[in-house]
Amino acid sequence: MELWAIWLIVAAVLLVIEMMTLTFYLLWIAIGAVVAAALALFVTDSFVWQVLPGCAVVLVLTTFTKPITRYFRSSKGFSDAVDELVGKPGIVLEPAEEGKPxxxxxxxxxxxxxxxxxxPLAQGDTVVVVERGSATLRVDKWKGEV
Known part of the structure; x- marks a missing residue:
C-alpha cells in the first residue's frame, strides 16, 4: 500500500475519533496527516520529509488556535454543555473511593x-454535581429529597 494512502487512513481514523471526543487536538493531528499525505503523493518519498512538515502544521495549529478557542469559551453567551450539569442530581453507578473516581x-x-x-460514594447513592473538572465531575451526596 502506498504511504500517502496510509496517511489518509490515519487522518480519517483521527477525524472519527475527534468527532467522538470534540477536543480539537486530534483534528490538528489529522490535518497534519493530510499534509503528510499530500507531500507523499506529490513531492517526496522520504518519510522524514513527510513527518516533519506534518508535525510543524500540528504545532502551528495547536499554538495559534488555543488562544482563539480560549477567547470563544470566555465570550459572553458561550455555554459549555458540561457547565449546565452543575446543580443537577445524579446516581452513582460505580462507587468512588479515595483517589479513584x-x-x-x-x-x-x-x-x-x-x-x-x-x-466514598456507594453504588446507588444520589449525588448533586457541584462543579466540573477537566475530565471528571465533582459531586457531593444529595442532602435533599429525591
Whole structure:
C-alpha cells in the first residue's frame, strides 16, 4: 500500500475519533496527516520529509488556535454543555473511593466523578454535581429529597 494512502487512513481514523471526543487536538493531528499525505503523493518519498512538515502544521495549529478557542469559551453567551450539569442530581453507578473516581449517571449521560468531600460514594447513592473538572465531575451526596 502506498504511504500517502496510509496517511489518509490515519487522518480519517483521527477525524472519527475527534468527532467522538470534540477536543480539537486530534483534528490538528489529522490535518497534519493530510499534509503528510499530500507531500507523499506529490513531492517526496522520504518519510522524514513527510513527518516533519506534518508535525510543524500540528504545532502551528495547536499554538495559534488555543488562544482563539480560549477567547470563544470566555465570550459572553458561550455555554459549555458540561457547565449546565452543575446543580443537577445524579446516581452513582460505580462507587468512588479515595483517589479513584467512580461513574455517575446525570440525566442520560455517564461521567467520571469524584466526591468533593473525599468521602466514598456507594453504588446507588444520589449525588448533586457541584462543579466540573477537566475530565471528571465533582459531586457531593444529595442532602435533599429525591
Amino acid at each position: 467512580g461513574i455517575v449517571k446525570v440525566g442520560n449521560e455517564t461521567w467520571s466523578a469524584v466526591s468533593i468531600t473525599g468521602e
